[in-house]
Amino acid sequence: MPSLSTSKVNDFVVRFANVNGTGSASANFLFTKSIFRMGIPVTPKNIFPSNIQGLPTWYEVRVSEKGYLGRREGIDLMVAMNPQSMAGDVAAVKKGGYFLYDSSKMLHANYIREDINYLGIPLMEMCNAAYTDARQRQLFKNIIYVGALSALFEIEFPVLEQLIAEQFPGKAKLIPPNIQALKMGVDYVQANFKHPLDIRVERRDLVKDAIMIDGNAACGLGAVYAGATVAAWYPITPSTSVMDAFADYATEYRTDKTTGKRNVAIVQAEDELAAIGVVIGANWNGARSFTATSGPGVSLMNEFLGLGYFAEIPAVLIDVQRTGPSTGMPTRTQQSDVLEAAYASHGDTKHVLLFPSTPKECFEMTADAFDLAEQLQTPVIVMTDLDLGMNDHVSPPFEWDDNRVYKRGKVLNASDLENIQRFGRYLDVDGDGITYRTYPGTHPTKGSFFTRGTSRDEYATYTEDGGAYQRNMDRLIKKWNTAKTMVPAPQLIHDKNNKCEYGILFFGTSQYAAEEAMELMRQDGIFVDALRIKAFPFNQMVEDFINTHEKIFVIEQNRDAQMKSLLMIELSADPNKLISVLNYDGMPITADNIMKQVTKKLLITQD
Amino acid sequence: MSFTRPKFRHPGLPKNKLGYTISYYEGALSTLCAGCGHDSISAGIIQACYELNIEPHKLAKLSGIGCSSKTPAYFLSNSHGFNSVHGRMPSVATGANLANRDLTYFGVSGDGDTASIGMGQFVHAIRRNLNMTYIVMNNGCYGLTKGQDSATADHGSKNKSGNVNMFESIDLASLAIELGASFVAQSFSGDKGQLVPLITAAMAHPGFAFINVISPCVTFNNNVGSTKSYDYVRQHVEATGTIDFVPEMPEITTEYAEGTIQGIRMHDGSVLQLHKLAQEWDPEDRLSAMNAIKNASAKQEILTGLLFIDPNTKDLHNLINTSDTPLNKLDKEHLCPGNAVLKDINAGLR
Ligand SMILES: Cc1ncc(C[n+]2csc(CCOP(=O)(O)OP(=O)(O)O)c2C)c(N)n1
Ligand code: SF4
Ligand SMILES: [Mg+2]
Numbered sequence: 001m002p003s004l005s006t007s008k009v010n011d012f013v014v015r016f017a018n019v020n021g022t023g024s025a026s027a028n029f030l031f032t033k034s035i036f037r038m039g040i041p042v043t044p045k046n047i048f049p050s051n052i053q054g055l056p057t058w059y060e061v062r063v064s065e066k067g068y069l070g071r072r073e074g075i076d077l078m079v080a081m082n083p084q085s086m087a088g089d090v091a092a093v094k095k096g097g098y099f100l101y102d103s104s105k106m107l108h109a110n111y112i113r114e115d116i117n118y119l120g121i122p123l124m125e126m127c128n129a130a131y132t133d134a135r136q137r138q139l140f141k142n143i144i145y146v147g148a149l150s151a152l153f154e155i156e157f158p159v160l161e162q163l164i165a166e167q168f169p170g171k172a173k174l175i176p177p178n179i180q181a182l183k184m185g186v187d188y189v190q191a192n193f194k195h196p197l198d199i200r201v202e203r204r205d206l207v208k209d210a211i212m213i214d215g216n217a218a219c220g221l222g223a224v225y226a227g228a229t230v231a232a233w234y235p236i237t238p239s240t241s242v243m244d245a246f247a248d249y250a251t252e253y254r255t256d257k258t259t260g261k262r263n264v265a266i267v268q269a270e271d272e273l274a275a276i277g278v279v280i281g282a283n284w285n286g287a288r289s290f291t292a293t294s295g296p297g298v299s300l301m302n303e304f305l306g307l308g309y310f311a312e313i314p315a316v317l318i319d320v321q322r323t324g325p326s327t328g329m330p331t332r333t334q335q336s337d338v339l340e341a342a343y344a345s346h347g348d349t350k351h352v353l354l355f356p357s358t359p360k361e362c363f364e365m366t367a368d369a370f371d372l373a374e375q376l377q378t379p380v381i382v383m384t385d386l387d388l389g390m391n392d393h394v395s396p397p398f399e400w401d402d403n404r405v406y407k408r409g410k411v412l413n414a415s416d417l418e419n420i421q422r423f424g425r426y427l428d429v430d431g432d433g434i435t436y437r438t439y440p441g442t443h444p445t446k447g448s449f450f451t452r453g454t455s456r457d458e459y460a461t462y463t464e465d466g467g468a469y470q471r472n473m474d475r476l477i478k479k480w481n482t483a484k485t486m487v488p489a490p491q492l493i494h495d496k497n498n499k500c501e502y503g504i505l506f507f508g509t510s511q512y513a514a515e516e517a518m519e520l521m522r523q524d525g526i527f528v529d530a531l532r533i534k535a536f537p538f539n540q541m542v543e544d545f546i547n548t549h550e551k552i553f554v555i556e557q558n559r560d561a562q563m564k565s566l567l568m569i570e571l572s573a574d575p576n577k578l579i580s581v582l583n584y585d586g587m588p589i590t591a592d593n594i595m596k597q598v599t600k601k602l603l604i605t606q607d
Numbered sequence: 608m609s610f611t612r613p614k615f616r617h618p619g620l621p622k623n624k625l626g627y628t629i630s631y632y633e634g635a636l637s638t639l640c641a642g643c644g645h646d647s648i649s650a651g652i653i654q655a656c657y658e659l660n661i662e663p664h665k666l667a668k669l670s671g672i673g674c675s676s677k678t679p680a681y682f683l684s685n686s687h688g689f690n691s692v693h694g695r696m697p698s699v700a701t702g703a704n705l706a707n708r709d710l711t712y713f714g715v716s717g718d719g720d721t722a723s724i725g726m727g728q729f730v731h732a733i734r735r736n737l738n739m740t741y742i743v744m745n746n747g748c749y750g751l752t753k754g755q756d757s758a759t760a761d762h763g764s765k766n767k768s769g770n771v772n773m774f775e776s777i778d779l780a781s782l783a784i785e786l787g788a789s790f791v792a793q794s795f796s797g798d799k800g801q802l803v804p805l806i807t808a809a810m811a812h813p814g815f816a817f818i819n820v821i822s823p824c825v826t827f828n829n830n831v832g833s834t835k836s837y838d839y840v841r842q843h844v845e846a847t848g849t850i851d852f853v854p855e856m857p858e859i860t861t862e863y864a865e866g867t868i869q870g871i872r873m874h875d876g877s878v879l880q881l882h883k884l885a886q887e888w889d890p891e892d893r894l895s896a897m898n899a900i901k902n903a904s905a906k907q908e909i910l911t912g913l914l915f916i917d918p919n920t921k922d923l924h925n926l927i928n929t930s931d932t933p934l935n936k937l938d939k940e941h942l943c944p945g946n947a948v949l950k951d952i953n954a955g956l957r
Contacts, residue, residue, distance in 0.1 A: 037957075211956035221952070227942035229934035230705045232698075253944040261930045263941050265705040270731040274698040277691070277728070281702025284689060285667070285710075286935035289702060303692050397953040400946045406939055439935065440667045440687035440703070441710050448664060450680055450688040462635065462680065 002096045002115045003198055010040050010065035012076040012199040014149070017089045018142075019082050021053030027142030028059045029392070030163055031149060036212055036394065037159045039204040041067040043512075045391050045588060048331055056085040066519075067206060069394060070512030071588040076199050077152075079145055086111055098152075098197065100145065121148055121188055130184065140181040147185025154196040156203065157186065211359075211397050215388035216292075218359035219318050220245025221398070222366030223290055224253060227406050228316070230289035232267040232278035234297060237331050238386040239320035242292035272297035276304040276315065283314045284451065286411070286439035288370050290316035295337045296325065298344060298381075305379050306345025309476075310453040312426075312435070314373035314409070317381045318366065320389040323586050332586025333386035335508055336558035341381045342536055342566055347454075348473060352380045352483055353536040357511040359395035362388065365534075368488065374409040376483050377437060385557070387509045387588040410436045417446040425449040425460040426472060433479030480537060487535035490542055493518070498527040503549035504581075504598070507533040507563060509588060510555045516591035521598065528553075533563070538570055546573050553598050555581040557589050624660045632656045632663060634681040639674055644796035644822030644837075645744045649681045651799050652713070652742075655806035656683060659854070666711040667703055671696040671725055674751045675717035675744035675822070686713075694725025697732035700739050701923075707933040708924050711810060712739035719749040722758040722777045733786045733815050738922035740809040740816045743779055744796070746824035747835035754827025765832030780914055781900050783817045784893055789920035790816035791896070793911045795844055796823065797837060801911060807852040808913070813874050814920035821909065845903055847890070847912035848883040873918050881913060890916050 014031075018024035028044070035042045043062045049055035062072050077098040080089045086101075090111045093099055101107060103120030112118075123144055127137040150160055160182055168174040189195050219242045223231070233243045247266055254263040269275040275291040282289035293301070298319055308315045321337045323329045341353055352372060354365040365382050373380040410430075417423060417438070423446055426435050438447035449460035457468045493515075506514040511532055518530060531545045546552055546567065554564045561580040567573045581597045583589035620628035632653045637646050656663070663685035670676035672693035679688045691699045700714050721729045721743050732741070747760040759779065760772045783791045790812040794802045802820065809816035821840050823829050829836045834843075854877045869890065871879040881890060888899040896915035903910035930937070 209953075209957075211953050213956045225943050225949070227937075227939060229937060229942065230702060232702065249944075253948065254942070256930070260928060262928055263930050263934065263937055265924075265927055265929045265934060267701065267705070267735070267927075269698065270727050273695060274701075274728055274731065277695045277698025278702035278705070280691075281669075281689075281699035281704075282706040282935075283702070284699070285703040285706035287702075287706030289706070304695065307692050397956075398949050400943075400949045402946045438687075439707075441665055441707065444662065444664045445685055448685050448687050450690065452690045453692075 002117060008076070008199045009202050010063055010204065012063055013072055013074060014061045014063075014077045014079065015075045015089075015092065016059040016061075016079040017082045017085050018057050018059065019084070020049060020051050020055050020057040022142070023139045024057075024059070024081065024142050026167070027146050028061075030143075030160065030167070031146050032061050032392065033163055033212065034150070034155050034159045035061075035063055035201055036207060037163065038156060038201055039207050040065065040201055041069060041206055041394055043069045043071070043391075043394065045071055045387070047587070049328070056082050063201060065204065065206070068512070068516045068591065070516050071590050073590055073592055077197075079149070081141075081145070090116075100148070102141075119152070119193060121145065121185070126184055126188070140177070143178055143181035144185040147182035148189045149185070150182065151186045151189035152193070152195050152197050153200045155201055157182075207394060209397050210394045212392050212394055213359045214241070214390055214392050215356065215359050215362040215384050216241040216320065216390060217245040218362035218395075218398070219292065219366045219382065219384065219389075221249050222363040223316075223370075224249045225363070225400055226288060226367040226370040228288045228290050228370065229263065230265050230278065230282035230287045231291065232269045232275040232289070233291050234269050234272045234275050234293065236294050236297055238322055238390045239292040239294045239297070239318060241390065242318050242320065272300040273304065276301040276317065279315045279317070280304055280308055280313050283373070288316075288374070288406075290318065290370070292318035292320065294320050294322050294330075295340065298337055298340055302345045305351065306347055306349050307453050308379040309345065309349045309351065310347065311451050312377040312437070313451075314377055315379040316366070316369045316373050317379060319381050319383050321383065321385040329586055331386070333509070333588055334557050334584060334586065335383070335385055335510070336560075336562065336584070337383065338556075338558065338562035339560075339565060341383060350480060350537070352376065352378060352487060354380065354382045354488065355507040355534055356382065356384055356388065357508055357532065359388070359393050360398060363398045365488070371407040372483075372486060375407050375434070375486065376479065377409060377434065378479075383508065385509055410434055412436050412438050412442070412447060414443045417443045422459065423447050423449070424458045426456065426475070427458040428475050428478070432482045433475050433477070434482060484537045484539055487537065487539065489539045490534055490545070491532040492541065492545070493530040493532070495527050495529055500527050500529045501550040502553065502602075503529045503531060503545060503551070504553045504555060505531045505533065505545070505563075506555040510557060513589045513591045513594055514555055517594035517598065520591055520595045524599070526599070526602070536566065538567070542567070543571050546571065546577065551577055551579055553579050553581050553601070555589070555594060557583050559584045623657050625662065627657070629653060629657045631685070632661075632683055634679070634684045637678070637681040639677065640826045642825040643674065644746060644820075644824070645675050645678050646681070647796040647799065648742065648744055648802065648820055648822055649678045651802040651806055653682045654799070654803045655810065658803065659807050659810055661711065661810070665709070666713055668713045668715065669696050669700045669703065670715040671717070671720035672751070673717035673720045673749070674824075675715060675746075676720055678715055678744070679713075694720050694723070695728055696720070697725065697728035697737070697741075701732060701735070701737055704737055704739060704923070705929070706935045708738075708929065709933050712737075713810070714739055714741045716741065716743050717750070718743055718745040718747060718757040718759040718779070722779060730782070730786055733783055733788045733817070735923045736787075736789060736814045736920060736926065738814055738924070740806070740812075740818070742806070742818045742820060744822040745779070745819055745835070746822050746828055747833065748824055748828040750824045750827060754824070761834040764834040765830065767827050767830050771832075778900070778904070779819045780817070781897060783819075784896050784900075784915050788817050788915070789814035789917040791915045792818045792913045793909070794818060794820045795840055795909070795911055796820055797841065798844070798911070801846065801849060804850050804852045805913065808850060808873075808879050811852065811854070811873050811875060811877050812916070812918070814917075814922045840909060843907060843909050844911050845908040846884055847888060847899065847910060847914065848881055850882070850913055851880040853878045853880060871916060871918055879913070879916070890914065
């Protein structure tokens with residue numbers, strides 16, 4: 001019997017190959033969650049088609065004692081439930097790995113490999129015998145394989161029982177049949193296979209108080225905590241679930257129990273142009289308002305983002321990045337909107353960007369985005385991606401300081417207006433480039449102004465004077481420089497024991513793989529410092545990091561090295577110093593990939 | 608280069624209930640061409656706000672881009688104004704309105720701004736029954752970009768360069784009725800007597816109130832052969848009747864001959880008194896209103912006046928059940944669930 005090179009406790013990858021729309025998602029999540037509940041770090045990834053029913057879909061779970069939460073190549077065990085993708089699924093299994101399949105029908109000879117192990121379970125036969133209803137046969141088949149896996153990996157059965165009970169609160173009737181189905185899987189394994197396998201789990205206390213949630217839900221929750229009251233959106237994967245979560249949490253926490261009235265307004269707009277228009281109108285009128293979209297939506301929002309920049313209106317936009325146009329591949333992950341977002345619109349424009357890496361940061365940065373947008377009176381874009389947004393991640397728990405006040409920025413009320421000679425909407429009173437604004441309805445005779453993109457002076461009076469235009473543009477740059485001191489500083493990972501000539505620089509979801517790659521490189525005697533960018537405009541630390549290292553590997557998940565371009569444009573960084581490490585096949589970047597590209601490029605640079 | 612109005616005012620001007628003279632409702636000096644229909648409409652808006660005792664700072668005026676969309680600068684200088692982007696005023700107005708339901712929202716657009724680039728936003732603002740007044744200053748052309756035909760130019764109408772429009776025109780009033788707008792009227796910039804009460808009634812209406820105002824462009828579309836010229840429009844207008852807007856009238860007391868006067872009670876207690884000319888038309892019946900427009904247009908007439916009204920309509924806030932307190936007045940205590948709740952949320956995610 002072929003075996004994996006080493007027996008692996010809490011260190012393996014399982015991939016589930018399913019047919020979209022067959023109810024596999026909740027069963028697969030049950031598997032993931034049971035390992036999480038056993039205190040072991042675990043990372044699931046959805047690889048799904050742009051389809052509602054019928055096409056192949058995969059769910060990949062990495063279990064890692066060391067806490068590596070990035071993706072890893074190489075499948076140790078494949079749960080092959082989709083005849084359509086079977087050929088590829090067989091090929092994907094690592095030498096010595098396992099292939100779990102439905103043996104109700106004989107496996108085609110083409111799918112037989114000598115170097116892997118087959119675990120045939122007659123799932124269909126078992127279901128046909130046990131259930132009469134077609135949908136039940138389908139759903140319980142998924143639960144049976146989870147039961148089988150629990151026996152193969154030694155997942156504690158009471159953990160599964162508990163999860164099932166939590167899954168159906170108030171529907172006690174549904175619990176026993178699910179437990180029964182799990183047991184059918186367990187029994188079959190016990191009767192037919194040597195178990196546990198050489199890959200298995202063992203209870204640990206590694207996840208501590210961590211939570212498991214996807215980034216989109218965290219963004220939605222962050223917007224509720226930040227006091228967003230007006231939200232507008234147009235459906236697009238992978239951002240839709242941001243608004244779903246916002247709506248759910250708002251329904252729960254913002255509805256008056258007696259009257260049913262809601263302290264929130266959510267509009268499904270006719271398109272993304274309208275969505276951002278609503279956001280700009282609401283923020284102009286003093287409500288915190290946001291939208292969520294993906295690359296195509298950001299493209300459509302370009303004109304309004306420019307207006308927001310020029311007219312100096314706060315706006316919060318969550319951009320859950322995905323691959324380029326069309327349908328299909330766009331339901332895969334990427335970090336390819338960096339430049340589009342940074343310079344969205346016409347005229348001279350630049351936008352504040354935040355780059356979260358974890359659900360906790362999605363929560364915090366969404367909340368921070370509202371403060372920054374109002375303090376800076378400009379659009380702020382939270383740059384997350386499909387991997388972070390739509391996959392569950394183990395994350396530190398959310399925190400909220402009840403003493404935190406909403407930073408609403410420079411807004412004058414009626415008595416402020418009484419006390420000033422003449423209100424100048426675009427007059428830089430404090431010298432930081434940020435001027436004072438008023439909300440409509442504040443004062444009968446003072447504080448009204450006419451909002452336009454351009455063509456006005458410091459008092460918002462119409463003028464086509466070029467000098468006034470230029471003064472305003474220069475002030476906006478002053479404001480931009482102020483922003484540098486206000487956005488989250490980057491995270492520096494400094495190697496204390498070694499003086500490193502090389503640095504790696506990354507942002508967003510590349511963090512997981514980058515940190516693991518650093519560990520791998522360390523084992524190979526390669527030591528690097530690291531910097532994780534959390535925001536644009538770049539804080540001084542970014543410039544210092546580039547200046548103090550010989551070469552910097554810039555890791556990003558797009559083809560055009562967009563972050564590298566941004567560093568070159570904004571910091572005049574020497575392009576020869578910045579070496580790109582890129583990944584753009586739509587799958588989250590892996591440590592192995594980074595490691596290989598870095599070592600290869602290191603050899604070249606050392607020649 | 609900036610144009611503010613000289614401060615001197617005639618001391619004996621009458622005052623409205625709030626104690627303001629009409630000059631209090633004016634804006635900056637217009638930079639539009641002398642004789643432009645849009646300026647007459649601005650004057651009508653000023654008059655209507657004065658008559659309706661509007662507190663200017665409790666009104667927000669919004670527009671898209673175009674000569675017409677410039678006009679909010681020329682009325683109500685004590686109101687906040689927003690000259691947004693071309694064709695997108697409805698979405699900005701939607702956001703503003705959602706943020707604060709207590710203000711009055713006044714939108715100005717052009718036929719290019721509404722019937723072409725902004726068509727999508729226009730129809731969806733109607734669909735949502737946003738509580739606002741929406742005026743299209745309709746001149747059948749793109750004034751600001753120098754006179755190109757717009758989508759409301761009539762089939763067969765000739766523009767200044769002598770070109771005859773070969774495309775069908777979009778009739779915004781019919782479209783608005785068709786889409787379910789709860790207040791639809793049509794008027795002519797040259798008929799202030801009709802326009803002012805229509806604007807007043809539109810502002811009092813608790814939902815989407817649309818007024819399509821034919822507003823000749825003297826520079827690019829006032830030539831012989833144009834169906835949006837002053838001469839043509841004067842010769843072809845036909846009114847449904849006249850209306851008087853009576854604020855807060857306790858009850859309708861006067862009796863009129865059947866079919867000549869119709870009193871429509873608005874939700875705030877005010878009353879629209881309609882002196883009907885077209886007897887067969889019922890302003891509270893969509894189909895009848897549509898028919899009246901079509902019948903007039905078959906006779907080459909432009910039907911003006913109130914066309915349709917549903918006084919008991921439910922606006923967007925009522926449809927989505929937002930709090931009575933404007934959303935922009937809610938503070939952290941009302942909005943943030945706090946750390947204790949967050950701890951429970953965390954616990955539920957383990
Ligand atoms: C996105 C965009 N495209 C084109 C323009 C140029 N533009 C400015 S006004 C206008 C047409 C305005 O026509 P209308 O709304 O009828 O207003 P009018 O000037 O006739 O009152 C156009 C095309 C623009 N401002 N923005
Ligand atoms: S170009 Fe036409 S629409 Fe524009 S201001 Fe002149 S007359 Fe009015
Ligand atoms: Mg026009």
